[in-house]
Amino acid sequence: MEKALSQRREKSAKLFMNSISLIGWLLILLSLVKLEPPGEPVVLALLFLFLLISEYYPMPVWRGHTAITFPVVYVLFLLYGFPYTAIAYAGAVLIVNLIHRRPVRTVLFNPAQLVISFYVAAKLLPLMEPLLEKLAPTAIIQGMLGYIFLLAVYVLVNNVIVDLVLVIRPQHYSFKMWKQKTLTELNSAGISLIYGITLYVVGSQNRGEIDVFAYFFFFSPLVGISLLSATIARLKREKNRLKLLFSITSELNQMLPSQDWLSALRGSFNELIGAEASLLWVKKDDEWELSFKDGRTLSNCELPPEAFAEFDGMRNPVVYNDRKKDGGVAAVCFEEDVKAFVYSPLVIENETIGMFIIARSRTKSFEDHDVQSIATLANQLAVIIKTRMLFTEKEKVIVLEERNRIARDIHDGVAQTLAGAVMKLETAGKKFDKNPEETRKLVDESVMGLRESLKEVRESIYALRPYPTQKATLAEAILRKIEAVQKEYQQDIEFEIRGQEQELSPMVEKVLFDTFQESLHNAIKHSQAMKVEVLLSYQTEHILLKIKDEGKGFSLFQAMLKARNQPHFGILQMNDAAEKINASLQIDSKEGSGTEVSITVPRMGIEGETTNDQAHASG
Numbered sequence: 001m002e003k004a005l006s007q008r009r010e011k012s013a014k015l016f017m018n019s020i021s022l023i024g025w026l027l028i029l030l031s032l033v034k035l036e037p038p039g040e041p042v043v044l045a046l047l048f049l050f051l052l053i054s055e056y057y058p059m060p061v062w063r064g065h066t067a068i069t070f071p072v073v074y075v076l077f078l079l080y081g082f083p084y085t086a087i088a089y090a091g092a093v094l095i096v097n098l099i100h101r102r103p104v105r106t107v108l109f110n111p112a113q114l115v116i117s118f119y120v121a122a123k124l125l126p127l128m129e130p131l132l133e134k135l136a137p138t139a140i141i142q143g144m145l146g147y148i149f150l151l152a153v154y155v156l157v158n159n160v161i162v163d164l165v166l167v168i169r170p171q172h173y174s175f176k177m178w179k180q181k182t183l184t185e186l187n188s189a190g191i192s193l194i195y196g197i198t199l200y201v202v203g204s205q206n207r208g209e210i211d212v213f214a215y216f217f218f219f220s221p222l223v224g225i226s227l228l229s230a231t232i233a234r235l236k237r238e239k240n241r242l243k244l245l246f247s248i249t250s251e252l253n254q255m256l257p258s259q260d261w262l263s264a265l266r267g268s269f270n271e272l273i274g275a276e277a278s279l280l281w282v283k284k285d286d287e288w289e290l291s292f293k294d295g296r297t298l299s300n301c302e303l304p305p306e307a308f309a310e311f312d313g314m315r316n317p318v319v320y321n322d323r324k325k326d327g328g329v330a331a332v333c334f335e336e337d338v339k340a341f342v343y344s345p346l347v348i349e350n351e352t353i354g355m356f357i358i359a360r361s362r363t364k365s366f367e368d369h370d371v372q373s374i375a376t377l378a379n380q381l382a383v384i385i386k387t388r389m390l391f392t393e394k395e396k397v398i399v400l401e402e403r404n405r406i407a408r409d410i411h412d413g414v415a416q417t418l419a420g421a422v423m424k425l426e427t428a429g430k431k432f433d434k435n436p437e438e439t440r441k442l443v444d445e446s447v448m449g450l451r452e453s454l455k456e457v458r459e460s461i462y463a464l465r466p467y468p469t470q471k472a473t474l475a476e477a478i479l480r481k482i483e484a485v486q487k488e489y490q491q492d493i494e495f496e497i498r499g500q501e502q503e504l505s506p507m508v509e510k511v512l513f514d515t516f517q518e519s520l521h522n523a524i525k526h527s528q529a530m531k532v533e534v535l536l537s538y539q540t541e542h543i544l545l546k547i548k549d550e551g552k553g554f555s556l557f558q559a560m561l562k563a564r565n566q567p568h569f570g571i572l573q574m575n576d577a578a579e580k581i582n583a584s585l586q587i588d589s590k591e592g593s594g595t596e597v598s599i600t601v602p603r604m605g606i607e608g609e610t611t612n613d614q615a616h617a618s619g
Contacts, residue, residue, distance in 0.1 A: 006170040020161060038084065056096050057230035058230060070188075074147060082119065090114070091111075101367075103365075277294065278292070279357045334359050339360065340366055344356045354382065417452060424449075428443050485524065493531075497536050508581050511583065515577070531550060553589045553591045
């Protein structure tokens with residue numbers, strides 16, 4: 001039902017736009033029939049050039065852009081009448097629309113609705129002249145009032161036509177959008193009003209003959225301001241685009257270890273590129289998966305193998321301007337009124353590892369700078385996805401190494417002990433009748449071996465249990481451990497968290513928690529400290545975990561020598577684990593001065609502004 005209503009509204013909007021286009025272009029054709037040779041063709045050509053420049057370089061106003069062309073149109077009307085005005089105005093707008101490669105319907109509609117708006121204002125002006133003669137004591141003021149009336153009717157009719165199109169269309173047209181458009185048009189009308197009044201003030205002074213140079217010098221500031229302000233606005237827009245692109249990629253880098261790392265694309269990307277819908281496929285183990293979708297996409301979307309084969313062969317962005325002609329292999333994944341698409345492959349080392357598709361409802365709506373922005377973001381995504389794949393592979397290798405270590409420990413420890421115990425028990429069974437004492441000795445040795453094996457099995461089972469950080473965040477796991485230690489040892493422990501907590505990869509969380517746990521264990525068992533301080537700081541460029549005590553300290557050199565001969569998770573093991581996640585471990589201690597253990601994990605990129613964060617736990 002909703003889809004049918006949307007289609008009816010779309011057809012109604014097209015019918016209304018086609019009707020306006022037909023009426024407007026009939027007026028333009030009638031104007032062509034009525035044309036007579038112009039009195040001053042050079043002035044006419046100059047005014048047309050000013051119209052063209054003002055339309056191509058719209059002036060930025062509050063919350064929008066607008067072409068300040070009405071004063072030029074008005075002078076054309078005064079000098080040459082409506083026919084030349086309609087043809088010049090429509091011609092300038094038509095050329096600009098063609099240069100911007102706008103859809104045919106828009107190319108025909110824009111000049112037509114502007115000509116109709118001015119035609120209505122020009123036809124109503126003579127009806128107001130008797131009233132204006134009564135209100136105005138002089139011809140100059142009468143001319144000003146006539147200009148104001150013409151401008152007001154033109155702006156009103158123009159906005160009513162555009163508002164009707166936007167209201168009829170199925171796309172949402174909110175009061176906020178109407179307000180922003182109206183304020184933009186009022187800004188334009190205000191500037192046109194000031195320039196029109198200035199025209200009459202300057203014209204009231206006797207400055208000799210008005211020739212082409214007079215018009216040139218009068219309108220040059222208007223055109224020059226439009227040209228300069230539009231250039232500044234474009235540079236500012238490009239600066240904001242690059243800044244926003246940097247912000248998106250930085251946020252993606254920051255969220256790379258988390259599962260929901262693609263959420264950075266939501267919202268920010270729409271602001272960057274004005275996308276109404278987007279999809280991202282990622283190639284994993286030679287299989288394509290839909291990893292992200294946003295906006296006006298269909299809930300169920302399955303592409304045939306031929307589509308993914310086409311993805312594999314793409315190396316550069318491809319633009320599809322009109323879905324009716326060709327929307328690409330993935331057009332079926334978008335709503336029917338989504339018309340234009342950009343397919344931007346994620347390519348790294350000449351291999352396509354993903355496909356980013358962006359869509360808009362208006363045909364031919366993607367310009368070159370839009371495609372460049374999309375391609376730049378696609379390149380960033382390619383690097384990030386490849387990095388994430390490498391991270392995943394590295395974690396798989398680490399997990400495999402851990403499993404192999406446990407298997408080796410079981411084989412070299414528990415299995416050997418059990419095998420020895422079995423052999424001794426078998427021997428004891430054979431000697432039971434002949435040598436009871438020897439038998440008892442073998443049984444006792446077997447029992448001791450089995451007890452040791454039982455201990456090793458329990459340690460292995462504990463190692464295979466879900467890790468504390470798998471059930472909670474790193475901060476929560478640390479807090480629970482502190483609470484358990486305080487309950488058991490009545491130890492004074494302070495825990496401080498700084499910065500915005502971020503989701504980390506399971507491996508990073510494991511290493512940080514193991515480092516904290518070992519350091520806390522050493523502080524309680526060996527340092528005889530009255531107080532332990534723990535700091536977890538999420539800083540701009542890295543994550544810092546610091547465990548500090550004011551105990552008796554130790555000789556780091558002697559501890560390193562001792563650690564070489566002990567298999568538990570000690571100093572050497574902490575350092576090896578830190579290296580696996582590209583972290584740096586620092587231990588500062590000496591006898592009588594306490595101990596401070598710090599582990600610093602760098603982030604993938606620099607996010608945001610510099611954050612000042614003290615390097616020590618608060619005292």
